[in-house]
Amino acid sequence: MEEPQDNANQINIELSEEMAEGIYSNLAMIAHSHSEFVVDFIRLMPGVPKAKVKARIVLTPEHAKRLLMALSDNILKFEETFGMIKQIEDAPKFPLHFGGKMGEA
Numbered sequence: 001m002e003e004p005q006d007n008a009n010q011i012n013i014e015l016s017e018e019m020a021e022g023i024y025s026n027l028a029m030i031a032h033s034h035s036e037f038v039v040d041f042i043r044l045m046p047g048v049p050k051a052k053v054k055a056r057i058v059l060t061p062e063h064a065k066r067l068l069m070a071l072s073d074n075i076l077k078f079e080e081t082f083g084m085i086k087q088i089e090d091a092p093k094f095p096l097h098f099g100g101k102m103g104e105a
Helices: 061-082
Strands: 027-032 037-043 052-059 102-104
Antiparallel strands (some): 027 037, 027 102
């Protein structure tokens, strides 16, 4: 016998056509304060000295940690299926500081 599903714990998530197309980003800059993390997704094109922030996501510290765990889990699953993701050792360093500590991905 099938158990009834509890609809009270379900969230209906809407994804517009435009949003479903996604935005390409090949650089992420991360800054934080005591109350939030700001992740800027940037498109950096070869030979072009100017890069544009394509999306900015602001997260609470709790949600930033949940995102970290979800990304880690998904990367492990990806690498189990497709092999290790190669990293470029001499990735460029960007001296951009927006206040607070800075990271990049």
